[in-house]
Structure formats: C-alpha cells, structure tokens
Amino acid sequence: MTTTTSGTTTTTTTTIVGRKFDTSSISKLDGDNFRVWKVRMSSLFRSHDLNEIVDGTSTRPAAVGDPQKEWDKRNNEAMTSLYLCMTDAEVESISGCATAHEIWNKLNTMYQSISGESKQVLWQKYYSIMVTSGKSPVKTMIEIQNYAAQLRSMGAVIDDEMEVARIISSMMDEKFRQFREAWRSVEIAKQTSALLLSRLKTWELEDGETYKNASHVEETSKAYAAKKERPKRTRQEISDLKKKTKCHICKLKGHWKSECTFKDKDSAKKEQKSDEKSEGAYMAGGLSDLWINDSGANRHYCGRKDWFFEYTEYPCPKSVSMADNSLMLVGAVKVKALINKVWVEITIYQVEYVPGGANLLSENVLLDKGLVVSKSGNNQIIYYRDGQRDIEAERRDGLQIMKFKPIVNRAMACIKPVVWHERLAHINSKFLNDTKDKEAAYGLENMKREDVNFKCEICMKAKSKKKSYVTVEKTVKYLPGECLHSDLGYANAISKNGNSYFLVVKDEASAFRQVYFQKKKGETAMNVIDAINFMRTQTGNNVKMFRSDNGGEYKCQELVSFFSKRGIRFGLNSPQCSPSMDS
Structure with missing residues (x-):
C-alpha cells in the first residue's frame, strides 16, 4: 500500500490480494465533507462489487466454508477502503464496528440525521444563502441545489421551478437588477435551472472582463498619482522656459497653452468634435428607454406602449411572466439606430407589448432573418446584413445595450397644453412651454403652443382665498363659564x-x-x-x-x-x- 498526502487531498492506492483500489481522488472524511465523501465511496464500492456488503444486503453465511471465506474477504476489502479514506479521529469513532455495514450505518447516523431538527436547520440554510462579494452567483446556485438535494432525500418536495425562484431571490444586490429584469422576460416554460446556469456563467465572464478593465484603470491612476511632484520653478525660470518652448495651440514661443488667445477657438472645435462623439455613444436616460440585445428571447418585447405606431390586440392575452396580462398587443415600433455612425430610422416588426417590462431585441429572430452577428472582445456587438454593417450594440453593466434612440408615437402624443398641464401635476404653463421649446422631455413635440396664461379652473380654485366673515360685535359680555x-x-x-x-x-x-x-x-x-x-x-x-x-x-x-x-x-x-x- 502506498499513501501520499498533499494538502487536503490524499492519494492512496490499495492492493489487496491482486485487486487494486484507486482512491487518489477521494479526500479523507473529516466530518464536514460527509455528503461528497459518501457519493464517491458509494461509486467506488459499486465499481468493485462491494455495495451489497456495505449496505447490508449481503449477510455473512452461517455455514463454515468457501462462501463464508469469500464474504469475509470482500468485507475486509470494504473495511480497509473505509479506514484508508478517513482521518484518525473518524477511525477512532468507529473502531468498535466489526463489519463494513456497521461502519456505514454508524457514519450515516452521525452525519446524516433525518430528524425534524436537522431538517429545520437545512431549511434555514436553504433560505439564508445570498450572493456576496466573496461568493459568485454560480457557486451560490450550486450550494442552493446541494441543500435542495439533501432536503429531497428527507422527503421535502422541491421542484425545478422552486429552485430557480430561490436562486433568483438570492441575487438581490443592485448589481443584479438588470439581470433579474432580463430573466423575468424569458417565457415561464423556458425558465429552467439549466438555462439559468448558462446565463449566470455568461454574466460572470462578462463581469470578469469589466472588472479587469476597471482594475487596469485603477492601477494606472495609482501609478500616475504615485509619481513624484516636480519641484516648483521660480518666476524667472518660468519666463526663460516660455522663451524656449512653443505653445501647443498656436505653436508660437513666448507663452503657454493656458495663456494663448486662440484657446477659445480651439475649445469650440473640441466641443464640436465631442458632440459628434457623444452622438455615436448615445445613452438613454433610464432602463425603460434602452433596448437590450437578448440571445435567449424567442421574439421582440417592448414595455412602452407609446412607442408603438401600429398594433393589434390579442383576443386572448398570452402568458408573459412580467405582465399582469390585462392587455396583450403585438405591433411595430420605430427607433433611430446607429448604422455606420449615422442615425437611421428603422422599424421593428412583430414586437409584443409587455406592460412595465424590459425592451428586448431577440437575437434569435434577427438570425432567422439572415443577419449575422459578430461579438468582439472590445465590448462591441455588430450585426451584418448581406455582408454590410447594420445595427450594433455595446456591453455595459453585464448587458448588451443596442445603440437605439426611441421615437415616441405621434398618434399617441397629446397636442393640448391643458392636458399636459394636468398630467404634470398642474405645472406652471410657462415652464411647460419652455420644456417643449428646449426638447427636454419626450412627448411634447406635437404640443400646440398656446397662450401661456390659459385659465385652469382647478388652479384658480386652489389658489383663491376664502373671504372672512364680517365681525359682529356682541352686546352681551359673558364671564368665564357662563x-x-x-x-x-x-x-x-x-x-x-x-x-x-x-x-x-x-x-x-x-x-x-x-x-x-x-x-x-x-x-x-x-x-x-x-x-x-x-x-x-x-x-x-x-x-x-x-x-x-x-x-x-x-x-x-x-x-x-x-x-x-x-x-x-x-x-x-x-x-x-x-x-x-x-x-
């Protein structure tokens, strides 16, 4: 017998009467790893035809002879394997057992109790697991599934849907908010633990890339801050240096960039370039204004009814997990998409309306229509149609955000200032017109500009002052209590x-x-x-x-x-x- 120990893993190869038992991948039982240890040992016993000896199915023959010797031989093999895969403290606790079956039963009694107290402890652990900074979502999911398996072995009923709901509830941190919203938009029939595991692994990979980039920026900033400060120059040294060096703007000697008279013109040019750049890196104000490229959705979804310019109502609402199914529509949505650095108005057809849901652009639908998607390592997702560059997206906060601008449906936009005045909690009419002129909000483009002093009956009544009653002097003066x-x-x-x-x-x-x-x-x-x-x-x-x-x-x-x-x-x-x- 040869035994080699390295860290927590024990490499053991046992040879008994010509039979070789390889236990190199089995860690020794120390009391905390019983469940995993039991699975591995059970597999070992089954592979060597010793399972009947260990679980008690095969008992020792009463008659003396070859069958009894054969049984003793197999029992010794099982006991030897158990002893070699246990720490000294565990061997001490079962030293009084005479057969492998007795050892197996005693270990189950010690570490796998099915009492009510043990079941309650498992339920508490099952519901208390949360994703933390030191525990990834995938590891948390595996841990929840392990506890669910133990509870099922005790008679508890936990199906796949309950497991998925528990795993999603463990990711309540703000960084997983967008992931939860995207998951709720998946059809209920497809919300399986296998798909969830695949999504979580993809999220971890993309989150790891984001973390590396952030760490690189942070290290660069620290290195820059760690540079020694240059010694301060005197006025004479600065004056001499100006005579020798050229300005970075006008390329003339005698002054520096901060003193250059051409600085204002150069700033205006930079601002113009910056505007062009920001046009390409357009970001909507909130999640409800974003379109998310989803590889798991089976069709397009939109949570904003005011974006539809045509739609048809379903006679029977379809089942969508994010909606209350009070109204289900399918129609077309127009958006402005960035194609080859130019904003182009396009139409997305067969879009399902999910009240309050996320706006999902189905990658599967686009692929079915013949588009080809290219995903590079620089956080860029680009679709190609007939070899020509088409719509694109970028990775941000673990999601693939399409470079779209929303277009509010003109037919649904209100044109009466009085209605907008009432919708916006009776806002000042002059401020309402200024908001329209500056295009500071969606939906006001078609509003007619009327007299800023239009009369609102509710505002007039709310701001009016009730007149006081005429004071009448009393002729009779009463004393206190009269x-x-x-x-x-x-x-x-x-x-x-x-x-x-x-x-x-x-x-x-x-x-x-x-x-x-x-x-x-x-x-x-x-x-x-x-x-x-x-x-x-x-x-x-x-x-x-x-x-x-x-x-x-x-x-x-x-x-x-x-x-x-x-x-x-x-x-x-x-x-x-x-x-x-x-x-």
Missing part, C-alpha cells in the same frame, strides 16, 4: 377603545375647551352635563347660555329637561352656518 358652545364630530379612524366620535365643549369668554371621546351619539347628553358641572365648579359661575347645532343628540329630552331645571338658555345655531358655533 356661555358654552358645543359640537359633535366624527373621527376618521376608530380608536383602540372603539371610540368613533369626539365632543368639544368650548367656553366663550376664556376659550377653554373640553374634549370627550364617545362610542355612540347617545353619550352626548351625559358628557354635556359633566362639562357644565365642571365649569360651574372651577369658575364659580353658573352656566347661563348653551349653544349647539340642531343635532338630535342635543335636542334629546334628557338635555332639554336638564337645561330647564338649571335655568340655562338653549341656543340653536342656524343650519349650514359654522361660524356662528364659535367652536
């Missing part, structure tokens, strides 16, 4: 104690208020009597006047009798005249 005003209001929300009403009693002279919470209107009489007694005790003055509205809770027999016995005047306010209530 005149009370009351009103009963309904609460917008029911309190924890179930109160739905609140009663306010206000003293006219001192403006002192008492508030009572009530479950029913029938409690008003009791609370009014309590308020009158309270004011009489606190002020020492008897209540002479009590005023309220014409509500039935005030005009009940109990209150009328109480006012009559106490000599209190009961004044009723005019209907629909809240200022007279003074509360």
